Amino acid sequence: MPAGGLLSSLTNPYCRVVEPYRTSATGLATYLVPKVGIQTSLTWQSNPGPEIAANYVASNAVIAAGPQPLGRALSGGANVTVNLIQPGTLYGPRRNNFDVRLSKLLRFGPRRLTLSIDGYNLTNSDTVLAYNNSFVPGGAWLTPTRIANPRYMKLGAQFDF
Numbered sequence: 001m002p003a004g005g006l007l008s009s010l011t012n013p014y015c016r017v018v019e020p021y022r023t024s025a026t027g028l029a030t031y032l033v034p035k036v037g038i039q040t041s042l043t044w045q046s047n048p049g050p051e052i053a054a055n056y057v058a059s060n061a062v063i064a065a066g067p068q069p070l071g072r073a074l075s076g077g078a079n080v081t082v083n084l085i086q087p088g089t090l091y092g093p094r095r096n097n098f099d100v101r102l103s104k105l106l107r108f109g110p111r112r113l114t115l116s117i118d119g120y121n122l123t124n125s126d127t128v129l130a131y132n133n134s135f136v137p138g139g140a141w142l143t144p145t146r147i148a149n150p151r152y153m154k155l156g157a158q159f160d161f
Helices: 003-011 060-064
Strands: 025-033 038-047 055-059 079-083 095-108 111-120 128-131 144-147 152-160
């Protein structure tokens, strides 16, 4: 195998990546409570987790000591990044999210006022949205770098005239 082919196979050994079907689902339900005139709505989302990689930065010394040494120094720099996990094979957990809204419409002749309260992430899940994909033996690989927002509420008002 020529030296360039070896380096290409090290940095990108997965020429054909076939990702599995990863479905997302969303649901919405609304209901107008009779007699009190309060509109309620609930939104549900289920999204797949983030793809996990193990990106290892191999130096000239590591490449030279490998089972098939390159026979020369790396061109264009002293390091090469290699993904140790086949792409499309490892993912984080799914994120399921519930949001709710309650709103009341008040009429004042031709004018109207809508008061609302929104609640986000009702289950207060702390699902990981992004991981540290840099692999260093004994390092911070798979440390969460971004998690879902915590449960929070929002008050709103809209006046139409």
